[in-house]
Amino acid sequence: MSDPLVLASGSEIRAQILRRAGVEIEVRPARIDEEALLQSLMAEGAPPRDIADALAETKARRVADKLSGRWVLGCDQVLDLDGRILSKPADEDEARHHLSLLSGRTHNLFSAAVLFDGPTPIWRHVGQTRLTMRSLSDAFLAAYVTRNWHSIRSSVGGYKIEEEGVRLFSRIDGDHFTILGLPLIELLSFLVLRGKLAT
Numbered sequence: 001m002s003d004p005l006v007l008a009s010g011s012e013i014r015a016q017i018l019r020r021a022g023v024e025i026e027v028r029p030a031r032i033d034e035e036a037l038l039q040s041l042m043a044e045g046a047p048p049r050d051i052a053d054a055l056a057e058t059k060a061r062r063v064a065d066k067l068s069g070r071w072v073l074g075c076d077q078v079l080d081l082d083g084r085i086l087s088k089p090a091d092e093d094e095a096r097h098h099l100s101l102l103s104g105r106t107h108n109l110f111s112a113a114v115l116f117d118g119p120t121p122i123w124r125h126v127g128q129t130r131l132t133m134r135s136l137s138d139a140f141l142a143a144y145v146t147r148n149w150h151s152i153r154s155s156v157g158g159y160k161i162e163e164e165g166v167r168l169f170s171r172i173d174g175d176h177f178t179i180l181g182l183p184l185i186e187l188l189s190f191l192v193l194r195g196k197l198a199t
Contacts, residue, residue, distance in 0.1 A: 077111045
C-alpha cells in the first residue's frame with residue numbers, strides 16, 4: 001500500500017493480527033459514544049448483525065472524515081445470546097454474570113469490518129461464528145474471572161478465546177480471526193484484489 005491502512009480502533013489484538021499478516025497500519029482510534037449508539041440501535045430493534053456493521057461503519061467514517069485519500073478500517077464485534085447483546089463487562093461481577101448466562105449455551109459472535117476510501121465506504125463484511133460453552137460451576141467461573149480479569153475486561157462476553165478462555169468451550173463453528181474481532185481472510189482478499197497487497 002502506498003500509505004499505511006488506518007485502523008480506526010484501539011484494539012491491540014486487531015492491530016497485531018494485521019501486522020502479523022504483513023499489512024502496514026497506522027492506528028487512530030475513533031472517538032465515538034459507542035454505548036449511546038449501541039443503545040439507540042437496540043431501541044430501534046436493529047438485529048445484532050446490523051448493529052455490528054453500523055458500529056464499524058461509524059468508527060471508520062469518524063476517522064475517514066478527518067483524512068483525505070486514506071483507506072480507513074473500522075471494526076466492531078457484537079455477542080448475541082438468543083437476541084440479547086452482551087457487551088464488555090464493566091467489572092468482575094458483571095463478567096461473572098455474563099459467563100453464567102453463557103454457561104451451557106450457544107451464542108453468536110458477529111465481527112464487522114468496513115473500509116472507507118476517503119468519505120466513501122468501499123468494502124464491508126460481517127463474519128459470524130457460533131460458540132458453545134461448557135456447563136461451568138459458579139466456583140470455577142469466579143476463579144476464572146479473578147485470574148483473568150485484566151485480560152478479559154476488554155472482551156465481549158468476558159472471555160478471550162486466544163488465552164485461557166478457550167477452555168470454556170465445547171464447540172466452536174467459524175473462523176478463528178472472526179472470533180478475535182476481524183474477518184481477516186475476507187479483508188486480505190479485497191486488499192489483494194485492489195492491488196494493495198502483493199501475492
